[in-house]
Amino acid sequence: MPALDGILEAANAPQQDGQITFPPVTRDHILHCSYDYWFPKYRTSCIRSRVIPLSREFISYIREDGIILADDEPGNENDSDDDDDWEPTVPSSEIPAPPRNPGDADNDSDSDDEDSTPAKLPPNKRFPDLHNAINAAIKALGGAAAPKLNWSSPKDATWISRHPNTVKCTSANDVYILLKSSSFISHDLDHAFDDCVPSTTTTPQSPSSTAAAAQAQQQQPQGFTPVLVLRSFFSPLPSLEFRCFVKDRNLIAITQRDLNYYAFLRSLRPAIIARCRELFNTKLKYTFPDSSFVFDVYIPEAAYRSDSESDDDETSEARSRLARARLIDINPWAPRTDTILFGWEELLEAEVKMPVLGTAESTPEKKEETVRLRFSATGAAAAAAAGGDDNFTEPEEEDDNEQNHFDDDETTTDDEHEEEYEVELRLVEQDDPAAYNFSSPQYSAHKMPKDVVDASMAGEGGMREFAREWQRLQEQRGGGSSS
């Protein structure tokens, strides 16, 4: 864990010479936000998920140009959607991948291995156990899953998905297509620790670690165990996704994640704050190792019960009630985390009345996790209160047959009238300029122009032809050569 002195020092110096200065971001801070690190602690507040450690062979496959798909999926039994008739343009299950980001090549530490890879076998023959584990996990999650690696989901690659504009995967092949086409996934593999300062201590293995995971970690040149996370797929309402900012163990700000204006959110303000606070206070506040971090939530609507005896007014009120917030992701308190409707400067400068500094240490080897807390004086009483709370224990093994996307679906008590209201919730307002530029699809900067995609689909010859044409156009414009 980072030294307490260092944290105190950094927390006290957010700004120097008019420049925004962040507390140093260490590898540990980044590792604490890896899904396999925090998911086992907070499982009951998350979307049902499976975490699968990835072998070096799999990582080589993800990095390689070209997409060779498994050839063992005759009918894709899990698919029941209309979009089943998607077929790779190139037969024999080989699709050239779109070009990688230019910056990725120099980090391709596995390139030697790739050359020695036995002739490009399909995944079901190249890493059959992993391939089968991915298909089995998707099945266990109800037949459709949303994938991500340790930190990022391939949401910039939904344009190539056969379930249009979603990260939905009903087979391992769907997962491979998304992972191989995503710049965000490349970033996880090659740039996760960019701009980090060295950690003084080592983060313990994640609580989910098995002997296989430990072995995989040792073999990884990245210094962390890459994992594939599969979450039970559902269709979240973008309006009910929020990002929450925690400074010195205080929830200080909440922002809408989707940048569209939703009139109905205005009346839900107190409920949104209450749901976020509830998740933070009962689960995260004294258990997440770092005192400042950012977490994302989804707040589902509370189930509407048709057998309710409510009159019309009460019914509409019941419909507008929100269920408890679900933890979607945890992000570092670092420049790389998008603050959406806030600015880092205002968050760094925000004054926290009751800062709780220090680190939380956990003993991950125990299933019923014991949380030991080391805090500065301001946090001592609260830490003592947290020590014996049953909320911090792990649930028993999940039931794979459960159809819910969440581990349980209980609604919460209404605590909108609680006293503590210092959290600022920022929503997109009507006519808010912040919303103007977002009618275009998100992540469009990561998408390929159609010509590039077409050329890529036409194989190596197509890309060569495209490159020649591009060069010709550049020269016509007087731009000289392009690489």
Ligand SMILES: Nc1ncnc2c1ncn2[C@@H]1O[C@H](COP(=O)(O)OP(=O)(O)OP(=O)(O)O)[C@@H](O)[C@H]1O
């Ligand atoms: N189980 C799921 N089913 C369908 N969609 C999902 C699921 N889980 C997450 N999503 C969608 O994917 C989005 C991205 O998820 P997540 O925040 O985990 O990825 P991320 O790459 O870390 O994003 P960011 O970089 O913005 O933090 C979510 O905002 C949500 O809309």
